[in-house]
Amino acid sequence: MDFQTTPIQRDFYIEELFNSDSNSKYSLNFIFKLESSNALSIDQVRQSIVDVIQNQPIMSGIADIKDSNVIIRKGKLKNSVVEIETVQNSNIIFEDDSIFQHTFSLIDHQPLFRCKLIDKEGSLYILLAVHHFVFDFFSCKAWAQQIVNRIDGTQSSMKENAIMEENYTLEQFRERASNVKAQKILSNRFHGIKKISQNPFQRFEEQGYFNFNQNISLGNNLTKTQQSSLILSAFGLEYLNETNNDHMLIGVPVPNRTRHNKDIITSAVITFPVLISRKNNFVESYVSIKRQLLENLRLQFFDYTRYFPSYCFFPKTFC
Structure with a gap:
């Protein structure tokens, strides 16, 4: 088959x-x-x-x-x-x-x-x-x-369940790969920034800023999206200040799983961008990142790399 x-x-x-x-x-x-x-x-x-x-x-x-x-x-x-x-x-x-x-x-x-x-x-x-x-x-x-x-x-x-979940996943990609709403959302997100064609993190890495080996505890009252938004905001603004760049893109994987294919074993993930801008203060950055993360979840099964090849280079991915 x-x-x-x-x-x-x-x-x-x-x-x-x-x-x-x-x-x-x-x-x-x-x-x-x-x-x-x-x-x-x-x-x-x-x-x-x-x-x-x-x-x-x-x-x-x-x-x-x-x-x-x-x-x-x-x-x-x-x-x-x-x-x-x-x-x-x-x-x-x-x-x-x-x-x-x-x-x-x-x-x-x-x-x-x-x-x-x-x-x-x-x-x-x-x-x-x-x-x-x-x-x-x-x-x-x-x-x-x-x-x-x-x-x-x-x-x-059983095997029949796995085949059914795989067919469901492929059908979702066929139906939603060219999602016009997703194209508009991401086009607006990228408005006014240049395409990413090189590793903007190189100097940051050379200075040793990526030695994050300890666990970060943010409390039990925050959702995973809120925790991720806080971490990305703090990291992103620190990076932008140190490197004097105006913006950065971080890749965040989206699973493309629903209750209908949660047990599937395949490669269906798509990495979507989160844009962090130096013009925002910490609170504004946090709110913007949280909004983008929630938007990304609603973009499941969109064929991102086909429609936005100029913005597919993610030097760093946040999982």
Whole structure:
């Protein structure tokens, strides 16, 4: 069974056609520690992982071209697609595992993920390396939860559900990709600013302003949008003052998920811009950013890169 691609999947493929090294940017690496009340053997756990992967047609898919369009063909899987390894070394560093050391290729018609199940001193760890073409960060929680549900015997998502969610997602993109209202909103947002064609953060990085390693606590009474708006406003105005720039664009991913496709495992996210201007004070900046974040959520399934290619370079992305 073949599937059409989302805008981000299309863009990944086109980018690799012009730059084979681009894949190094799009390898996503995850490490999960499995905690379950059911005492299953490692082979049973592996079978649960394989079952979840087999139920998700995009994750096991292979990129291809058909009638001048980028498509995803269903790949064939075996149980051995999930390696098993037992280690006794308590000092092993999972980040150095071999499955994380090689990039993927979209144009070679090869699987776009590698998975390993490791038994380390009685604890089970799942290592997953996957190309962003078939998996985004919003897929991560869904994938992990489906594995846990299957192990615990509460799995309800079947292959038919996954196909239905994928078709729903593609249908939403077809209907809303050219959203005229979205084009107007974003055109107004960009009014009066030049296109972004270089990295405006380079000097800021050289001065060491991006060493944010501690957690930021903003209280429990704020919504996620309010918290994000405060952080972006504080960071953005500090950057603009230090670099003497008039404005900046920060990319903020939008999941393109609704209650009808919340469990989908694919790459459907689109990164939309948030404009921060030095002419605003902190409160004005906060209000503007919050409005833009809420607008962005209403722009789900809009094909941003097709209609605004001059504003698709985001040196920094806020997740």
